[in-house]
Amino acid sequence: MYQLDVAVTNLGMQAIDPFKLEFLFPDFDCVPLKWVSLGGKRKPSGPLVEIKPSDTTVTVSRDKYMFSVSYRSKNALLPHEKLDIGTSIGLRYRFNDDIYHNLDAMPPIRWKLYANNMLPKQGEVSLARLNYF
Numbered sequence: 001m002y003q004l005d006v007a008v009t010n011l012g013m014q015a016i017d018p019f020k021l022e023f024l025f026p027d028f029d030c031v032p033l034k035w036v037s038l039g040g041k042r043k044p045s046g047p048l049v050e051i052k053p054s055d056t057t058v059t060v061s062r063d064k065y066m067f068s069v070s071y072r073s074k075n076a077l078l079p080h081e082k083l084d085i086g087t088s089i090g091l092r093y094r095f096n097d098d099i100y101h102n103l104d105a106m107p108p109i110r111w112k113l114y115a116n117n118m119l120p121k122q123g124e125v126s127l128a129r130l131n132y133f
Contacts, residue, residue: 002131004091008113009082016115017076023111024066025049025091031065033102048094055088066107103128
């Protein structure tokens with residue numbers, strides 16, 4: 001299984017207190033696939049995506065095809081400071097052949113960061129870019 005590593009870095013010149021990071025992660029077990037393997041390949045037991053937060057500042061909800069994850073900071077993020085929050089979020093995932101062969105059709109991970117009085121920053125990352133095969 002892979003663990004999603006998540007980090008927030010303050011590239012500005014002032015402390016950020018508080019901040020909130022929201023992102024959407026595909027629910028591999030529910031996303032419709034273009035290509036599905038045929039034959040006797042063994043499917044993994046259990047879900048392909050597991051989210052077990054170790055921090056009360058993390059909330060998780062699920063819609064039809066995506067997990068919505070939210071992290072709220074407890075402390076200020078000082079200028080040029082980096083905060084690793086992947087363990088707090090606790091998102092682990094695995095690929096089976098069907099997911100691997102459908103990476104180009106998987107929705108990207110979309111994120112949005114809210115901080116102080118700043119305009120929200122947002123972006124997206126494809127699963128193919130996140131993992132090196």
